[in-house]
Amino acid sequence: MTSTTTQIISPTWIAPVTPDGALLLDHSLVIEGSRIAALLPQAETQARFPDAPNLKLEGHLVTPGFVNVHGHAAMTLLRGIADDREMMDWLTNWIWPIEGELVSEQFVYDGTRLAAMEMIMGGTTCAADTYFFPEAASRALTQMNFRAQVGMPVLQFANAWARNEEDHIHKGLAFRDSIKNSSLVTTAFAPHSSYTVSDSGFNKIQLYSEQLDLAVHLHLHETATEVTDSLRDIGVRPIERMNKLEILSPSLQAVHMTQLRDDEIELLAVNGVQVAHCPESNMKLASGFCPVEKLRARNINVAIGTDGAASNNDLDMIQEVRSASLLSKATTGDATSLDAQTCLEMMTINGARFLGLEDQIGSLEPGKLADITAIDLSHPSFQPIYNPISQLVYTASARDVSNVWIGGKRVMDNRQLPEADTESILAATRQWQKKISAVSNKQP
Known part of the structure; x- marks a missing residue:
């Protein structure tokens, strides 16, 4: 029956x-x-x-369904606002000033709905998201029936959501408690980067991560500047610092991972670190190349992320994995590198494994x-x-x-989203476009 x-x-x-x-x-x-x-x-x-x-x-x-292991959904509202700029110019002179004036709970809610609509229409069913106001992001994603790991951001600096590292962690843990019964949303610590979180902050994150079995989602070795600045300021490369702080572990979801030496790849492998590869954002911002085949040769799980639409400029996982394959072939000189089947695995089962969901999603199996x-x-x-x-x-x-x-x-259903209020999402986007344009006109 x-x-x-x-x-x-x-x-x-x-x-x-x-x-x-x-x-x-x-x-x-x-x-x-x-x-x-x-x-x-x-x-x-x-x-x-x-x-x-x-x-x-x-x-x-x-x-x-495709699994996008790194992004900033709300930043879809900033798509195209500061193209053709180097990473730190893009961040310090454009993105951060605009965020400082406009980011709010409503900004995050509206931007996340737009991103979820785009991701669903591109076949993505699960994503890792990190941004301010995770409560608003979680609410938007749940309303779109979208599966996600929503990060708890941690930074030294005050912003619209929190005052300092301690406040970020306190609010993040409260957010974790609020979504613990969700069937769609999980969470992880999301310290922004090695250069925006203190040793003390990382120590607290490591402690809570271990006690609560929470992943740590971290931009790491994103650019050559990050590495050279770390050497200049504290005398060690970012990965070495993370190793001393005991952040390198199976709980670490390391994002970008350019500028890697062989000994650092060995450190990642020994500690069970997983890597999010975001080739299009890295290429567009001239951030460097992630040595994917070297990582895979050491049995390091590598999955695919689009990064945010502000630096990509889309959330198209099919296009992203094609870029990963072509970039790997070009940089290694090996036309067999990252073949089509491997790419499919990177955008599905590898992504599920990255998020700790391998037993639930990532392949089409009974149960x-x-x-x-x-x-x-x-x-x-x-x-x-x-x-x-x-x-x-x-x-x-x-x-x-x-x-x-x-x-x-x-x-x-046949390119239509039957339960999403697409008109209200697009109307809100148009309103934010006007506000963002007004602020961006003040930038250098």
Whole structure:
């Protein structure tokens, strides 16, 4: 007998990710409630579940939902505001002054809704977000039925959300308590960087992280300037400092990781550190290159992040992973580097592992949550199709995603978001555009 919560998806291809390299032709995904119940040949599915709604997606590839392991959702409101500038000029002369005048709970709520809409429409079903007012971000993401790790920011400096490091940590822990029963949102400490948090701040973060089993999400070795400034000011490189402070551990989610020496890669491997690779933001800001293949050779988990739309300028995970592959091929001189299957894993199961959710999402297996993305490969630009996973990585973009499910709920239906108030999101964005433009006109 078919349950009233049973639904079936029947595409041309399914790439479950686990087992490695599997590609199923003419199979169906059976969903019961919020979870995957089975993957079966379509004929068998029809015989066993004749009365269940069956969405037939001819010419589509179905994959696990994409997992974006680093971003600043609210900063989508700053997309394009300060392009073609070097990292520290971009931050100190543009982003930070604009944030100082305008960032508020409403800014974060509105910007996060816009980002969630963009991510869903690009096939992303889960993301790591770090920004001010995490309560507002969590509320926006939950309303969009979006899965996320929402970071608890920590900085030495006063801002609209908190006064100092102690205040950041206190408010962050209160936020953690407020979302502990959420089925969609988890949290982690999110110290901004090695140069904006003191040793004392890192000591407290390390203590609470260990006691409460919380991850630490940290910009680290983002630029050459970060490394040279650290050597000038305290005589050691940032990774060495983090090692002395006992921040290097399996709890550390290290973001960017350019300017790495071989001995530092060994430190990361020995301590079980995971890495978020954000190639497009790094290239656009000329921040440097993450040596992904060297990290993978030491069995370091590397997953993909877009960073914020203020520095990217989009949240398109398909485009991001293509950039990762092409950049790796160009910098290593190895055309086999980061092949299409590896890229699919980096944007799905590796991302789930990065966020501690590997047992729940990241692959299409019975018992896992039904976080699912369907990509339409029927357009002439995809033809002929010899390998749909290659077509996904090297040809597709966010605009080719047609349908998305999060926890079994269809949050995008044929490019439409049935439960999102898209008009109010875009109207709020237009209002913020006017305010941000007025402030940016004061910048050098």
